Amino acid sequence: MGGPRRLLLISNSTLHGGGYLGHCQQHIQSFLGQKVKRVLFIPYALHDRDAYARTAREKFESLGYGLDSIHESGDPVEAVRKSEAIFIGGGNTFRLLKALYDNSLIHEIRKRVLEDGIPYMGSSAGTNVATVSINTTNDMPIVYPPSLQALGLVPFNINPHYLDPDIKTTHMGETREERIRQYHEEPNTPPVLGLREGTMLLVEGDKATLQGVTGARLFLRGKKPTEHEPGTDFSFLLTDSNPLNP
DSSP: SSSEEEEEEEOSSSSTTSBBTGGHHHHHHHTTTTTTTEEEEEEETTHHHHHHHHHHHHHHTTTTOOEEEGHHHHSSHHHHHHSOOOOOOOHHHHHHHHHHTTOHHHHHHHHHISSSOOOOOEETHHTTSSSSSSSSOOSSSSSSSSSSSSOOSSSSEEEOOOOOOTTTOOOOOOOOHHHHHHHTTSSSSEEEEEEOOEEEEEEEETTTEEEEEEEEEEOTTOOOOOEEEEEEEEEGGGGOTTTTOO
């Protein structure tokens, strides 16, 4: 048995005005620390995995970490079993989840993170798949995974890239808030944490803390959504029997 679960769930990889993971690189270094030497990167959310791996490798090497991309391994399951830390990048969440199932990685990643205690980082789609399901992703279902159930590293859902309604727009389409409310019209649906760009959730054991430069919006079934600033303690979301979610 390893240490407690450690997750860094980032809303977005790139923030306006900065480069790839630039807005959160200090959070990454603090999260991974000095014990981790190499990170296993999972680029399944994008079609061009080679180019994606080059981008990620350049960034992590600049931070002092080696990076191995799982798509370059002949045995993805064994790569996960030997990994010191895992980073799943953004792209299309349906494509990503299908590839995780196709390569028999759901159970293996869960075991490494929840039982062995290795650090897990996700960004955008990689954050989506860390949660209960991908029901609250923003992406189009371009492929068909065998299930919408994801890694379940936390017992709630996240909506990365959360957007507030634009009061000046004439666009009459559904807002993000309306779509999440429709999700909560279904029975037994868990909380949804809307992470705005520039925001991330740090989970260490049974403690969850909002970090970054913007806030988050929390949606609980049957209740009005609430606003939260960086530094908010979201530890109560980590209990499966959430008393705030009827």
